[in-house]
Amino acid sequence: MTLKRTDILLCCGSGCVSAGALKVKKKLLELFEQKDITSEINIIETGCMGPCDYGPVMMVYPEGVFYKTVGVDDLEELVEEHFLKGRPLKRLMLQEEERIFATKKDIPFYQKQVKVALEHCGYIDPESIEEYIAVGGYEALGKVLTEMDPQKTIETIKESGLRGRGGGGFPTATKWAFTRKASGSPKYVICNGDEGDPGAFMDRSILEGDPHRVLEGMMIAAYSIGANKGYFYIRAEYPLAIKRIKNAIEKACEYGLIGENIFGTDFSFDAEVRTGAGAFVCGEETALIASIHGERGQPNAKPPYPSDSGVWQKPTLVNNVETLANVRTIILKGADWFAKMGTEASKGTKVFALTGDVKNTGLVEVPMGITLRELIFDVGGGIVDGKKFKAVQLGGPSGGCLTADHLDTSIDYESLTEKGAMMGSGGIIVMDDANCMVNVAKFFLEFSLEESCGKCTPCRVGLKQMYSMLERITSGEGKPGDIEELESLGNSIKALSLCGLGQTAPNPVLSTIRYFRNEYISHIEDKSCNTKVCLDLMHFLIDKDKCIGCSLCSRKCPVSCIPGSREEKYEIIQEECVKCGTCMEVCPVNAISKLPGISEELRSEKTEPSDYRSLYT
């Protein structure tokens, strides 16, 4: 191995790859070849570094310079300046107004973060077991196998206060203890890599960025409960994560870290990857187990819990990726160290996926107990385009919406549940004031409706009924009493559904009714969508005083509903308008505006809703 003078850590998480990171690597290698410096510089493909919005990103060591949105066209200059002349290129650094953030620790996005599960994500090459071992990999496994018995391991996890990171927040040690106590053998461990809620991609990033850490966590769990076999259940939509975990298992086998008598002890272990084929509900543990069996991924009533009867009807421990990723650090740094972070009941850190209308989208890890305000405004950098914060959806389609009044809520399992939201697996979808909450709720509900497996009636039929009501409301057919009926139906579905999907699916509707009731009322009573999102409850209008009669709108209108002349000016026939907005876009003098509510012309003779929907089906 030759020594290199510079290491480039190139983020090859899915976000950066989708932004072109692999092209950047190819071009860099070409340029290094041209300049004859290939032997001096190392390019390491790492997992996700976090700030997906700035992709592709890279860090250059030994200086520690952080470059963002590096395009193929920037590379010639970058190589010339930084790698030949040793002058870091300011142009590609993160800048905000006058300030330049040269290195990672200067960047506000990273300052409030504490990385535990993401410790090595973006820092090591996920395909190299040597790099993982170099940063202390498998030390925790060694310690557990040689110095601690299973009981003591479970106690350590218990003292740390670690709770399941997949959504429920069930104490991890309790789950381990149940499975250990259960009669029946052999026992199994499953790593649930079927991402919790849409919008939360931490599990994927950890699997892709630091696969050995998850494997090590799984093996420690297996040792504690007395299992010798583990399954990684990973969504088929994540081909890279599947590849990385398979590679990790293979390498660990080669190094004797998986197999018989690991570290010279009696403990033997084997792991296998299983994949789904596209079904959201498979994240639910009993559905996941059905899928491993080769069945439709439909949940079963609990009990029996998987800890008594799981894969092949044997005691099975199902843990989320992020939960397992925390285990090794707890073992190495101690339960006290972990328990010092967070709140009374929610210890440690949590990884969140910041998405939506927030400036710094991406993956962040913060101590529990941080407020929503700190997370969205300090770490996330606030709302894009200077718009106003309106709401935040936590926990995806199973979670709930919180408003500006809740920004000072502490992020922990209990506080969020109390406010009508939930931790979920950590998806945080930020919404600005251009969003219609009724429409957002309808969208979330549609998602759950489509993903409902159809097994139990409250979820299958009830969600459909709720959805039809929301469709009526957003198309101007809402009736007094609808809100109350939505609430009562929603609560029944929550109480009667078989699994987590149905028990939480009405949450977005119930929480938006709770906090944005006025928006529902204006949709129903005033037939008006004040954010102008619901097409049936808004309209376009031409201001005849401003119109210059150029006829552009009339000519561009796809349904030819804007008659007029240079003298008489133009007018939209509201009844025929499909609300595509083309006229407003093309008008050279901004004479056309978008207004809330039904147009006066239609208000007097409220007819059938317009036919725009045919465009989408």
Added chain:
Amino acid sequence: MYDEILKKYEPKKENLIYILHEIQDNHPEQYIPEDAVMEVSRYLSIPSNHIYGVMTFYTMFSTKPRGKYIIRLCESPPCFLRGSENLLRKLRELLNIKLGETTPDKKFTLELCACLGVCGNAPVMMINEDVYGDLNEEKVEAIIEKLGGQQ
């Protein structure tokens, strides 16, 4: 004709999903034809209706022939908030097909899928195994054109 694939797996029901994946990935039209279902049914000794039940439950399996490029537009909430609906309309216009259909030249199939886990770069779509992020209508048009799909 599916022997090659089948004999790689033990005849156990737990292998059903993997066998279906492999048959579909190796079929030039990226779907699972009826004769394959029958062979799998015989091999695993499970009724073909059970196999259909599994196939139609999971969104990634298709019982209809599909194009060379399968476009999966992410329909999850972050992508929706960032305008995936407009992209769907654009794709439909560009390809002149509806959701779930394949272009007559067998080049493109248009589908929706649940979260692709690239939400930081929403809206996103996956074409076969490549993910495209931070999309807008112009980018979608350029990508389709590059793959030879201008109509």
